[in-house]
Every structure is written in C-alpha cells, then in structure tokens.
Amino acid sequence: MPPPARGGGGNDALPSRGHPDRFPRQRVLRFGDGSSAGVRAIGPIGRRRLIIGAGLALGGGAGLAAYGRWIEPERVGLTRLRILLRDWPADQPPLRIGLLSDLHCDGDRAVHRARRAVELLMAARPDVVFLTGDYVTSHGEQWAPKCADVLAPVRSAPLGAYAVRGNHDWWTGSAGIVERELGRIGVPTLSNSSARLAMPSDVRVIGVESLTTGKEDITAAVAHLPPNGVRFLLVHEPDFADRVTERVSLQLSGHSHGGQIRVPGLPAYTPYAARRYVMGYYDSGPHPIFVTRGVGMIGVPLRINCPPEAALLTVIHGDARSSRGTEPTGRT
Ligand SMILES: [Fe+2]
Numbered sequence: 573m574p575p576p577a578r579g580g581g582g583n584d585a586l587p588s589r590g591h592p593d594r595f596p597r598q599r600v601l602r603f604g605d606g607s608s609a610g611v612r613a614i615g616p617i618g619r620r621r622l623i624i625g626a627g628l629a630l631g632g633g634a635g636l637a638a639y640g641r642w643i644e645p646e647r648v649g650l651t652r653l654r655i656l657l658r659d660w661p662a663d664q665p666p667l668r669i670g671l672l673s674d675l676h677c678d679g680d681r682a683v684h685r686a687r688r689a690v691e692l693l694m695a696a697r698p699d700v701v702f703l704t705g706d707y708v709t710s711h712g713e714q715w716a717p718k719c720a721d722v723l724a725p726v727r728s729a730p731l732g733a734y735a736v737r738g739n740h741d742w743w744t745g746s747a748g749i750v751e752r753e754l755g756r757i758g759v760p761t762l763s764n765s766s767a768r769l770a771m772p773s774d775v776r777v778i779g780v781e782s783l784t785t786g787k788e789d790i791t792a793a794v795a796h797l798p799p800n801g802v803r804f805l806l807v808h809e810p811d812f813a814d815r816v817t818e819r820v821s822l823q824l825s826g827h828s829h830g831g832q833i834r835v836p837g838l839p840a841y842t843p844y845a846a847r848r849y850v851m852g853y854y855d856s857g858p859h860p861i862f863v864t865r866g867v868g869m870i871g872v873p874l875r876i877n878c879p880p881e882a883a884l885l886t887v888i889h890g891d892a893r894s895s896r897g898t899e900p901t902g903r904t
Contacts, residue, residue: 640833640874647879648689648867650696653853656890657860659802659821661773664889669804670698670729671883673826674738676868677719678709685880687722689867693882700731700769703759704826705738705782705808709870712746720753727758731769734777735761738808738827739784739843740870762806764789766797774801778820783809783845794818809845810863820859822887825849830865834877851878860892 660667670693675686693701703726707719726733741750751761760767762779764787769775776797781788788807797803803821810825830851831840842850846863854861867880 674866701733810849
C-alpha cells in the first residue's frame with residue numbers, strides 16, 4: 573500500500589519551471605477601446621479595480637514572501653510524537669528520542685536558529701539524540717565547527733548522541749570536517765555501521781551513508797547484528813526505505829525540509845529521494861518511518877506553512893499503526 577501523500581516542497585532539485593503542467597493556459601486580457609471582436613472594453617472604474625487588485629495581490633505576495641523569509645524560519649517548534657513499536661520490549665520503559673536534522677549552518681542566523689532548536693530539544697530531556705545530516709551548506713571549514721559547538725549539549729543525553737551525514741555535507745567536500753567536528757563534541761558518525769545503546773535490551777542504532785555517495789550499504793551495517801532486537805535506522809534521505817530488505821524497527825530521516833514552502837492549492841517540491849516520504853510519520857511503508865521537516869533552509873530561503881522543528885519521539889511497545897502525534901509545542 574502506498575504511503576499517504578503528504579505533499580512536499582523543493583529546494584535543491586527543483587524541476588524546470590517551464591514544465592507544461594505547471595501553469596494552466598491563461599486567458600489574455602487586452603486593454604483597448606473594445607472595437608476588436610471578442611475584447612471587452614475596460615472603463616476607468618474597471619481599470620481602477622484592476623490596478624487595486626493587482627496592487628493587493630502584489631502587496632500580499634510581498635507580505636507572504638517577507639513572512640516566509642524573516643518570520644516563519646525563526647518559529648522553531650518541538651514536535652512530539654508517541655510511536656508504538658512491536659519490537660520495543662514490553663517490559664522496557666519508554667525511550668525518548670530527540671531528533672534534529674538539516675541544520676544547514678551557513679551563516680550567523682542559521683547558527684542562532686540551530687542553537688534554539690538544540691535548547692528546545694534538550695529542555696525536553698531526551699534519552700538519546702539522533703542527528704540525520706546536512707549540518708552545513710557550504711564552507712564547511714568555517715561553519716562545521718560552529719555547528720558542532722551549538723550541538724554540543726546533545727551529548728549530555730543519558731544514552732548519548734549519534735549522527736549520519738547528508739548530501740550537502742558531501743557536496744561541499746565537508747564530510748570529513750563534519751565527522752571530525754562531531755567527534756570533537758563526542759558524537760560518533762555512523763557510516764554503514766552501527767552502535768549499541770547502553771541499556772539492558774538489545775537496541776541498535778544503524779547509520780547508513782547518504783545516498784549521494786553511492787556507497788550506502790545497510791547490508792554491511794547490519795551484517796554482524798543479532799537477528800532480534802530493536803533496530804533504529806538513521807539515513808538522511810527518507811526514500812531509502814523502499815530499498816531496504818533488512819529488518820528495521822523504525823527509520824528516522826530528514827532531507828525533505830517538509831517541502832519548505834507549502835502554499836495551499838499549489839504543489840510543493842522536494843529533493844530527490846524525499847518524494848515518497850516527505851514529513852511526519854508513516855506506518856504504511858516497509859517499516860515505520862519518521863521524517864522531520866528539519867531546522868534550516870536551502871535553495872529559496874523561505875519557509876511558508878512549514879516551520880522548522882526539533883522532534884521528540886517517545887517509543888513504547890505496541891502496534892505501530894496506533895502511533896499518535898501531537899501538535900508542535902514550545903514554538904519560539
Ligand atoms: Fe539533504
């Protein structure tokens with residue numbers, strides 16, 4: 573069964589704006605004296621209404637753009653979701669997972685935004701924190717250390733923090749710098765590898781490398797794991813889920829930015845490998861999946877109807893299809 577269509581929006585892989593399906597054929601309204609057949613005359617009053625309407629439309633568009641540029645990107649919220657997993661041991665207390673993604677630290681404003689997301693998340697006291705990539709957009713040598721400094725508090729989670737890298741970390745040639753800086757603050761980067769959480773039950777965190785490398789390999793990552801136990805999969809690009817044949821308890825991803833710009837009535841675009849699973853929780857894929865809208869921006873620097881988020885996922889034993897979310901809380 574296909575997952576629910578929740579839309580999506582674009583950033584780093586926008587289709588051509590010249591696509592014939594994007595704009596319907598438009599009727600041409602001509603100004604004149606009305607002498608031409610089929611052309612209706614527009615008098616002074618009609619012309620004034622047209623000008624006023626155009627002005628309102630332009631003003632509204634400018635206002636929406638200003639909102640999307642300066643206000644909504646700073647409305648960082650904490651999304652809470654309770655996820656029921658059959659794999660989670662019934663005798664284990666709930667696990668509170670903090671999730672951050674797509675910080676895209678590319679300037680002081682982005683770093684400040686990332687800091688607020690970290691503060692919001694850590695105030696909710698997660699047991700463990702997962703980071704799913706795209707820490708920088710460019711100039712990794714300059715911004716990765718600052719991003720890591722901001723992320724340092726996540727290491728104080730009782731069960732630690734784990735990271736994978738995203739496409740932009742690689743595209744900017746910053747993958748090594750990102751791993752070094754995350755390591756400096758005590759956060760290991762998982763690249764087709766896994767780690768066991770320090771708890772009585774067998775709970776593994778599996779990190780698969782970004783699909784942009786062409787080296788993603790979950791088979792290698794789980795090769796030496798026991799057949800049973802809880803398996804959390806971290807991978808930047810959410811659509812990787814459809815390629816997974818190994819058993820996964822819950823996948824956590826980012827990359828989509830939730831579409832970033834979601835104007836009702838208009839299609840939103842998402843980058844490659846984030847077109848099937850765009851944002852939120854999916855229980856109809858090959859395994860349960862949660863995709864975060866992330867924190868930062870890329871491409872057109874706007875967020876409209878798609879605010880940045882940190883996520884707190886509380887995992888308990890039960891039927892995954894009964895998982896329930898709440899409205900984002902703690903928006904700043
Ligand atoms: Fe990405």
